[in-house]
Amino acid sequence: MNVKIEIYTKEYCAYCLRAKELLRIKGMDFVEYDITGDHLKAAEMQQRSQQQTVPGILINNVPIGGCIELFDLDERGDLDALFEISTVTPASPLI
Secondary structure (H helix, E strand, O other): OOEEEEEEEOOOHHHHHHHHHHHOOOOOOOOEEEEOOHHHHHHHHHHOOOOOOOOOOEOOOOEEEEEHHHHHHHHOOOOHHHHHHOOOOOOOOOO
């Protein structure tokens, strides 16, 4: 299972920077959508992430909230669990 992480951000947003930095530290790839000044992308974010503020974060198309919720997932170990599931490769057969 691959984990797909999407994050809607704005320039100069400290919460956006913190969320992206956590994902980078964890070695997790993500797709970033900068919605600064883009009203259509902002509306898309509100619909998809069910949030009015950035960052709007989705994991496997499921809205998880923003920066605080991302850090909560990490503190519980759930973020690492998601990443481990996505990087597990089948064991090689014994010969």
